[in-house]
Amino acid sequence: MRKDPVVHFEAPYQDKQRVTHFYQRAFGWEMQMMEEEYGGYIVAMTTESDENGPKRSGIINGGFFKKDESKPDQFPSVVISVEDIHQSIEKVQQAGGEVLGEPIEIPNVGLYVSFRDTEGNRVGMMQAIRK
Helix, strand or coil, X not given: CCCCCEEEEEEEECCHHHHHHHHHHHHCCEXXXXXXXXXXXXXXXXXXXXXXXXXXXXXXXEEEEECCCCCCCCCCEEEEECCCHHHHHHHHHHCCCEEEEEEEEECCCEEEEEEECCCCXXXXXXXXXXX
């Protein structure tokens, strides 16, 4: 069975400037504000990266999303890279997890959906655009 790796972390924010300032000062991360079509998302570059991602293996980058109380489970989580998001949704459900909505398309990135595992943790899945 293929092992799907953790490739990204996410956490909510309430104040875009405050969260950006904190992680820049505390950890030296480069924080990139995305355009509005990305919903106010902030990409957190935790390590030297290029168009293929982190240059060192075993290290991931992440991001911060605007907190939205109308959506479930607004907590930090990880994102798992999958080959086929629809097939992975079926596997999550068969294993006892709960998928939270339908996959959404993130422009120039791929398909994303969140789910709850059997312990109630919110986790994300991403099927990246193949370049």
